[in-house]
Amino acid sequence: MLARLSVITLALIILSGASLADWDDACGRGLIPFWINTPTHYTMIVFVNGSEGYTDYVHLRFCDTEGRFCSDATGDMYGIRQNEMLMFSTRANPPSFFDYCRHIPVSAPHGYAMFRTVEGGFIHAFAFIVNEITGRLVTVPIYDQDKGF
Amino acid sequence: MRKTALCTLTFLFMSAVLFARWNDAVGRGIIPFWINADDFYTLLVFVSADEETSDIIHVRFCDENGHWCSDTTGDMFLIRHREMLVFSTTPAVPTWIPTTANYGYAKFRVVDGVPIQAWALIINELSGAAMVVPAYDQYNGF
Numbered sequence: 001m002l003a004r005l006s007v008i009t010l011a012l013i014i015l016s017g018a019s020l021a022d023w024d025d026a027c028g029r030g031l032i033p034f035w036i037n038t039p040t041h042y043t044m045i046v047f048v049n050g051s052e053g054y055t056d057y058v059h060l061r062f063c064d065t066e067g068r069f070c071s072d073a074t075g076d077m078y079g080i081r082q083n084e085m086l087m088f089s090t091r092a093n094p095p096s097f098f099d100y101c102r103h104i105p106v107s108a109p110h111g112y113a114m115f116r117t118v119e120g121g122f123i124h125a126f127a128f129i130v131n132e133i134t135g136r137l138v139t140v141p142i143y144d145q146d147k148g149f
Numbered sequence: 150m151r152k153t154a155l156c157t158l159t160f161l162f163m164s165a166v167l168f169a170r171w172n173d174a175v176g177r178g179i180i181p182f183w184i185n186a187d188d189f190y191t192l193l194v195f196v197s198a199d200e201e202t203s204d205i206i207h208v209r210f211c212d213e214n215g216h217w218c219s220d221t222t223g224d225m226f227l228i229r230h231r232e233m234l235v236f237s238t239t240p241a242v243p244t245w246i247p248t249t250a251n252y253g254y255a256k257f258r259v260v261d262g263v264p265i266q267a268w269a270l271i272i273n274e275l276s277g278a279a280m281v282v283p284a285y286d287q288y289n290g291f
Contacts, residue, residue: 028291048181048254049215050287083215085181085254097186097251100213115291122290124254126181128280135188135273137280144291 028120029145032113032127035062035090037106042091043129043140044101045113049080050122056080057118060088064108071104078102080123094130114145176259177287180269183210184252185238191282192270193236193255195228197263203229204263208236212250219248228265256287 035043047058058078062071080086087101094101117123127140183191195206206228210219228234236246259265267284 085213
């Protein structure tokens with residue numbers, strides 16, 4: 001009886017913890033203020049785990065200009081190992097030398113992106129917009145979402 | 150007595166050298182993206198903001214899995230006060246640091262904690278366009 005109660009309590013604790021883990025109470029939150037995905041331009045987002053000892057999880061979601069999620073919100077979690085770099089692109093076929101880049105389909109032509117880390121590791125974020133015609137790249141600054149004006 | 154002191158001093162010095170690892174550097178930074186493929190190459194620039202003291206800087210390139218992809222035994226460079234060092238991923242531009250991956254991120258650390266300013270440039274050889282890549286303090290992140 002006691003064992004059963006313990007198991008049920010433990011399951012409840014885990015379930016409540018999982019359901020309460022929301023975007024707002026992440027350890028680290030950041031904002032990429034602009035992304036674009038048109039026939040000539042696409043956006044790449046780079047995350048680097050600066051921690052040399054810990055794995056973390058990054059949630060990444062793209063929003064349109066009205067703040068609605070326009071990427072898959074159910075499959076937005078990615079494990080990032082110690083020292084690892086993750087690359088995401090709004091284009092399905094980035095140049096072949098980006099052999100490790102993941103495609104995130106988006107349903108809007110432009111907007112902003114949000115990300116959060118689960119464990120609060122040293123995740124460094126970086127984004128750039130690529131013009132496929134000219135080969136020009138533009139850096140997009142990343143902001144800490146907990147700070148604003 | 151003198152021998153003991155000498156041995157202790159040598160041991161301390163050796164242990165300090167052995168224990169001086171990437172994690173316990175005085176200053177550490179990360180450059181989140183570099184590329185050396187097709188028409189693109191990357192320049193890393195370091196400037197010593199100190200007006201009196203020289204320092205030693207270690208620079209290493211990593212691939213996307215965090216594996217070193219540049220020479221780790223020859224990663225140490227002297228940077229004198231107010232000096233600027235430029236490193237390149239292409240042999241056409243000195244100082245060349247050969248890399249075994251197409252792209253990734255770079256890490257650097259300074260030994261004596263002199264304020265080192267760092268940034269990177271990605272250059273498209275065909276169009277001549279350049280993009281600034283900011284360098285981050287490795288202790289801060291999201």
